[in-house]
Amino acid sequence: MKLAPFQKTFINLPSNCTHMKWEDWEPFYLRIVREMGYSIEEDRKSAELLRSLLLEGDEYILREELDAVIGRKAYVFGAGPSLENALKEFDFSDGTLISADGATTALLDFGLVPDVIVTDLDGRISDIKLANDKGSFLVVHAHGDNRDKLVSYVPFLSRILGTCQTEPLDIIYNFGGFTDGDRAVFLAEELGAREITLVGFDFGDIVGKWSKPSLKEHSLVWESKRKKFEFARELLEWLEKNGRARIEYLSPELMD
Numbered sequence: 001m002k003l004a005p006f007q008k009t010f011i012n013l014p015s016n017c018t019h020m021k022w023e024d025w026e027p028f029y030l031r032i033v034r035e036m037g038y039s040i041e042e043d044r045k046s047a048e049l050l051r052s053l054l055l056e057g058d059e060y061i062l063r064e065e066l067d068a069v070i071g072r073k074a075y076v077f078g079a080g081p082s083l084e085n086a087l088k089e090f091d092f093s094d095g096t097l098i099s100a101d102g103a104t105t106a107l108l109d110f111g112l113v114p115d116v117i118v119t120d121l122d123g124r125i126s127d128i129k130l131a132n133d134k135g136s137f138l139v140v141h142a143h144g145d146n147r148d149k150l151v152s153y154v155p156f157l158s159r160i161l162g163t164c165q166t167e168p169l170d171i172i173y174n175f176g177g178f179t180d181g182d183r184a185v186f187l188a189e190e191l192g193a194r195e196i197t198l199v200g201f202d203f204g205d206i207v208g209k210w211s212k213p214s215l216k217e218h219s220l221v222w223e224s225k226r227k228k229f230e231f232a233r234e235l236l237e238w239l240e241k242n243g244r245a246r247i248e249y250l251s252p253e254l255m256d
């Protein structure tokens with residue numbers, strides 16, 4: 001999709017432009033890199049790489065375009081085991097559908113095309129591409145460990161908003177949040193959703209089978225994933241306290 005030329009004027013966004021401001025995010029981020037063993041420099045290089053790829057490809061969008069897509073009510077779909085029953089039993093037609101990466105596969109299986117997919121491109125890429133071709137907007141995240149995926153896949157995808165976890169660049173945003181799931185909730189809140197229902201956000205000991213293409217079934221959580229879940233929960237609690245949206249969980253207890 002080509003943008004009108006005037007929209008390509010780059011502006012350096014003021015730091016108070018996002019609800020989770022850099023000053024709020026930075027302490028979380030510093031704890032995350034320390035605990036997870038990430039390199040800030042590698043994360044920064046990845047953000048620069050995504051910026052170059054997006055500028056070369058001419059398929060990037062600015063936040064204003066997503067503002068128009070995300071309504072007051074939004075459902076954010078995570079890849080926890082309860083997702084399947086939730087998709088069977090509930091109707092989601094009254095809100096914007098935002099899927100976190102691997103959850104996209106489950107939505108497609110139920111005939112739903114997400115309005116927005118939030119991904120670091122480690123979900124099943126054929127499904128992300130299929131949904132993108134059917135109209136899903138993509139929010140693609142750059143971090144130090146997915147540069148190969150950015151290079152391989154970004155040139156073949158459309159309608160992409162770029163995000164990073166280091167300092168934002170002109171067309172690469174940082175709305176706060178860490179894993180695809182909690183980042184999707186931060187994005188929804190920032191872009192205007194005021195009632196956000198989280199579906200398939202079980203966290204816990206079992207990772208949903210949609211989370212990684214290599215998983216054939218729901219699997220016992222591994223150590224790095226457990227740490228990711230802990231940060232994701234903490235960040236969501238922060239947003240519940242400090243954000244402007246009512247956040248609720250479609251509880252796994254309601255399932256079965």
Ligand SMILES: Nc1ncnc2c1ncn2[C@@H]1O[C@H](COP(=O)(O)OP(=O)(O)OP(=O)(O)O)[C@@H](O)[C@H]1O
Pocket residue numbers: 077078079080081100101102103120122123178179180181182200201202203204206207208210211212225228232
């Ligand atoms: N039990 C669960 N299993 C899987 N995903 C879950 C679960 N509970 C909540 N989620 C959310 O659903 C999202 C699904 O996205 P995905 O599995 O691709 O993760 P990710 O953030 O890319 O992590 P990783 O880098 O480990 O793949 C997660 O980011 C997480 O926030």
Ligand SMILES: Nc1nc2c(c(=O)[nH]1)N=C(CO)CN2
Pocket residue numbers: 038039043120143144145165178179180228
């Ligand atoms: N450097 C780095 N950053 C990340 C990673 C990751 O594996 N490495 N995974 C994420 C999604 O959960 C979010 N951020």
Ligand SMILES: [Mg+2]
Pocket residue numbers: 101102119120121122123180
């Ligand atoms: Mg992912």
